[in-house]
Amino acid sequence: xxxxxxxxxxxxxxxxxxxxxxxxxxxxxxxxxxxxxxxxxxxxxxxxxxxxxxxxxxxxxxxxxxxxxxxxxxxxxxxxxxxxxxxxxxxxxxxxxxxxxxxxxxxxxxxxxxxxxxxxxxxxxxxxxxxxxxxxxxxxxxxxxxxxxxxxxxxxxxxxxxxxxxxxxxxxxxxxxxxxxxxxxxxxxxxxxxxxxxxxxxxxxxxxxxxxxxxxxxxxxxxxxxxxxxxxxxxxx
Amino acid sequence: xxxxxxxxxxxxxxxxxxxxxxxxxxxxxxxxxxxxxxxxxxxxxxxxxxxxxxxxxxxxxxxxxxxxxxxxxxxxxxxxxxxxxxxxxxxxxxxxxxxxxxxxxxxxxxxxxxxxxxxxxxxxxxxxxxxxxxxxxxxxxxxxxxxxxxxxxxxxxxxxxxxxxxxxxxxxxxxxxxxxxxxxxxxxxxxxxxxxxxxxxxxxxxxxxxxxxxxxxxxxxxxxxxxxxxxxxxxxx
DNA sequence: CGTTCTTTTGAAACTAGTCAAGGCCGGTGG
DNA sequence: CCACCGGCCTTGACTAGTTTCAAAAGAACG
Numbered sequence: 160x161x162x163x164x165x166x167x168x169x170x171x172x173x174x175x176x177x178x179x180x181x182x183x184x185x186x187x188x189x190x191x192x193x194x195x196x197x198x199x200x201x202x203x204x205x206x207x208x209x210x211x212x213x214x215x216x217x218x219x220x221x222x223x224x225x226x227x228x229x230x231x232x233x234x235x236x237x238x239x240x241x242x243x244x245x246x247x248x249x250x251x252x253x254x255x256x257x258x259x260x261x262x263x264x265x266x267x268x269x270x271x272x273x274x275x276x277x278x279x280x281x282x283x284x285x286x287x288x289x290x291x292x293x294x295x296x297x298x299x300x301x302x303x304x305x306x307x308x309x310x311x312x313x314x315x316x317x318x319x320x321x322x323x324x325x326x327x328x329x330x331x332x333x334x335x336x337x338x339x340x341x342x343x344x345x346x347x348x349x350x351x352x353x354x355x356x357x358x359x360x361x362x363x364x365x366x367x368x369x370x371x372x373x374x375x376x377x378x379x380x381x382x383x384x385x386x387x388x389x390x391x392x393x394x395x396x
Numbered sequence: 397x398x399x400x401x402x403x404x405x406x407x408x409x410x411x412x413x414x415x416x417x418x419x420x421x422x423x424x425x426x427x428x429x430x431x432x433x434x435x436x437x438x439x440x441x442x443x444x445x446x447x448x449x450x451x452x453x454x455x456x457x458x459x460x461x462x463x464x465x466x467x468x469x470x471x472x473x474x475x476x477x478x479x480x481x482x483x484x485x486x487x488x489x490x491x492x493x494x495x496x497x498x499x500x501x502x503x504x505x506x507x508x509x510x511x512x513x514x515x516x517x518x519x520x521x522x523x524x525x526x527x528x529x530x531x532x533x534x535x536x537x538x539x540x541x542x543x544x545x546x547x548x549x550x551x552x553x554x555x556x557x558x559x560x561x562x563x564x565x566x567x568x569x570x571x572x573x574x575x576x577x578x579x580x581x582x583x584x585x586x587x588x589x590x591x592x593x594x595x596x597x598x599x600x601x602x603x604x605x606x607x608x609x610x611x612x613x614x615x616x617x618x619x620x621x622x623x624x625x626x627x628x629x630x631x632x633x
Numbered sequence: 634c635g636t637t638c639t640t641t642t643g644a645a646a647c648t649a650g651t652c653a654a655g656g657c658c659g660g661t662g663g
Numbered sequence: 664c665c666a667c668c669g670g671c672c673t674t675g676a677c678t679a680g681t682t683t684c685a686a687a688a689g690a691a692c693g
Contacts, residue, residue, distance in 0.1 A: 227545045230631060235545035249537060252530035259538045293489035296533065300486060301496045303540040308464045308472035311547045311592030314648070346671065355548030360649050362673060394467060551680070584640065594682055599641060634693100641688070650679070657672075663665090 164196045164219040164271050175243035175333055176217040177251070177295050178278065180287045192277045199223075199264040206247065206262040211255040214272045216246040221268030222344055225260045226352065236353035238302065239265070239326065239345075243333045248295055250275050251282060266344045310355045315364045317396030318354040320389050323374065327383060343381035401433045401456035401508050412480035412570055413454040414488070414532050415515065417524045429514045436460075436501040443484065443499040448492040451509045453483040458505030459581055462497045463589065473590035475539065476502070476563065476582075480570045483507065485532055488516050503581045547592045552601045554633030555591040557626050560611060564620060580618035 167173055167190035173182040182189045194214065199205055205223060206212055223240040237260055240246055246262060255275075282292040309318050330341045345353075351361045368374050373389050375382045383389055404410055404427035410419040419426045431451065436442055442460060443449055460477040474497055477483060483499060492512075519529045546558050567578045584602065585595045593601075605611050610626050612619045620626055 225541075227541060229545075229549065233549045235548045237541050237544055249534055252534050253527065256534065260541055290490065296537075297486055297489050297493065300533075300537060300540065303537065303544065304462075304464060304474050304497055307474055307540065307544050307547060308466075310544060311472045312466065312470045347673095348671085357650055358672085359651080359674085363649090366673075583638095595640085596642085596683080597681055599639095600681095603641075637690100637692080639688105639690075642686090644685095645683085647680105647682070649681090651677080653675090653677105655672105655674080658670090659668105660670105661666100661668080663667100 163198065164269055166190060167193065170219070172219070172243035172333055173217065177215075177245040177248050177292050178281050178288065179291045181281050181284065189281070192273050192281060194272045194274055196269060196271050198267065198269040201264055201266050201268075203264045204261060205264055205268070205270075206258060208259065208261040209257045211257050212247055212250055213255065213275055215248060215250050215275055215278050216270040216272050218242055218244045218246060219269045219271055222265040222342075223262055223268055224265055224349065224353070225262050227260050234352045235355065236349060238299075238306070239353065241326070241329055241333070242335065245295065246270065248292070248299065251279050251292065252296070265349060314396050315354070315356055315360055316367065316392055317394075318356070319350070319361070319364055319368065320393035320396070322350065322354060323381065323383065324386075324389060324393055327381075340380050340382045342379060343376065344379045399457055399506060400435065401506055403427060404430065407456070409456070409480035409570055410454065414452075414482040414485050414529050415518050415525065416528045418518050418521065426518070429510050429518060431509045431511055433506060433508050435504065435506040438501055438503050438505075440501045441498060442501055442505070442507075443495060445496065445498040446494045448494050449484055449487055450492065450512055452485065452487050452512055452515050453507040453509050455479055455481045455483060456506045456508055459502040459579075460499055460505055461502055461586065461590070462499050464497050471589045472592065473586060475536075475543070476590065478563070478566055478570070479572065482532065485529070485536065487512050488519060488529065489533070502586060551633050552591070552593055552597055553604065553629055554631075555593070556587070556598070556601050556605065557630035557633070559587065559591060560618065560620065561623075561626060561630055564618075577617050577619045579616060580613065581616045 164170065167182070167186040170186065173179075173186060173189060176182065178189055196219070208228070218240050220242050222242075223246070225237040225240065227235050227237060240262070247258070282288050309321050313321065326343070327336060327341060330336050335341060347361045347365065348358045350356075350365075351358045354361070365376070368389075369376060373383070373385045373392075375384055401407065404419070404423040407423065410416075410423060410426060413419065415426055433456070442453075445465070455477050457479050459479075460483070462474040462477065464472050464474060477499070484495070519525050546555050550558065563580070564573060564578060567573050572578055584598045587593075587602075588595045588598045591598070602613070605626075606613060610620070610622045610629075612621055
């Protein structure tokens with residue numbers, strides 16, 4: 160369950176990280192930068208808010224999330240981190256500023272750690288690398304824009320549809336969708352905290368989608384049965 | 397009403413833009429990069445979604461906003477742009493990708509335009525400049541994180557309190573708060589679109605805050621009367 | 634001044650939240 | 664092998680916050 164990352168030369172998802180092109184060109188260079196590989200168990204905190212991480216990570220396997228916590232316990236999940244995603248890419252921008260959010264493992268997780276300074280060197284090494292990096296940052300920004308629009312202006316069912324389609328698309332990109340089925344280890348209260356809803360309501364909405372024959376969840380997997388209608392809901396609601 | 401920006405040497409807010417330090421060191425260098433100064437009237441579109449802007453801007457006077465529009469007309473304001481803010485800083489990252497959002501003037505606005513390539517040169521010229529730039533981007537990212545948390549997890553009154561305090565703080569930084577009073581030209585439906593609420597509800601909530609003696613709005617200005625209680629509401633609700 | 638835009642207000646409808654209980658399932662220990 | 668437990672999902676009844684719709688009252692504008 161807690162599989163450690165292999166050598167970079169065997170890694171299938173390194174090309175999706177911030178150092179994508181560098182990795183594709185020669186996995187060994189990246190491998191050399193790797194300080195260590197770590198594993199966390201489901202629900203463990205990976206980075207605390209306020210911390211000043213000295214390293215950046217690549218999520219090799221498992222899911223994690225970035226979130227903010229309110230003094231009274233309310234939580235908002237800012238983004239889900241999927242295999243191949245880089246964690247705290249922001250760290251490559253400015254030197255060790257305290258994190259305004261925390262990162263937690265959703266499933267068991269294994270990740271590869273890199274020294275910020277070393278990774279910055281890699282990223283700045285070529286125009287192509289730099290371009291990939293800036294695109295990653297940009298993608299993150301527009302993703303936050305979209306999420307805000309979702310939570311601000313869509314009702315529960317629309318937010319859910321968006322979430323499901325978004326995750327499916329991201330996994331698909333990485334070749335992690337097999338015959339329409341993909342991992343979906345989110346608990347309903349993770350979904351609630353991500354979409355700004357309550358568990359109870361997420362549950363009702365999810366049951367609704369299932370009964371309507373739009374999705375088929377089960378044992379940590381998910382499958383979209385009626386993409387057309389789901390997309391329609393995603394934009395309409 | 398539509399005051400054109402003066403020479404950079406007379407500009408009071410240039411130091412808050414992305415090119416902050418470069419500007420402080422020598423306003424003339426920046427002035428030389430400036431292609432033109434433009435003005436827009438209140439409510440005019442400055443940049444359309446899908447556009448590939450070839451320039452970046454500094455908002456010299458007036459307010460604007462970044463927003464996304466849904467096919468059915470729903471709107472989500474992503475962020476407000478205040479005097480001194482740089483517009484489409486993201487443009488300095490990757491070359492001319494189509495904007496996923498639009499920008500609109502809220503009040504009459506005047507702005508200074510710079511060629512992206514030239515501005516990129518300025519930003520990359522020194523470590524200090526680059527640092528300011530990356531910090532700007534980072535600040536924008538964490539601001540989006542906070543906004544998502546607000547809209548996702550706070551009720552109307554809390555969102556409003558946050559918004560007011562945030563804007564006051566940003567204006568104060570730039571020396572635009574005079575004896576506790578500051579410009580606040582937002583219409584209630586701008587606020588609604590920013591906070592993910594309806595005008596009617598924003599109105600009721602606003603009236604509530606006023607009647608409770610927490611804020612004193614009037615003629616496009618605002619004043620916080622009871623900061624303690626307002627902050628309390630901002631975190632509690 | 635009439636026109637238009639924005640703010641206010643009210644009543645009714647609804648979406649989502651709260652609280653509380655029960656069900657399912659996998660894991661653990663006897 | 665089975666009973667018990669804890670975690671998560673499901674459901675119901677009730678409540679609250681917000682939206683909708685509609686209309687009136689003010690402000691702003693030409």
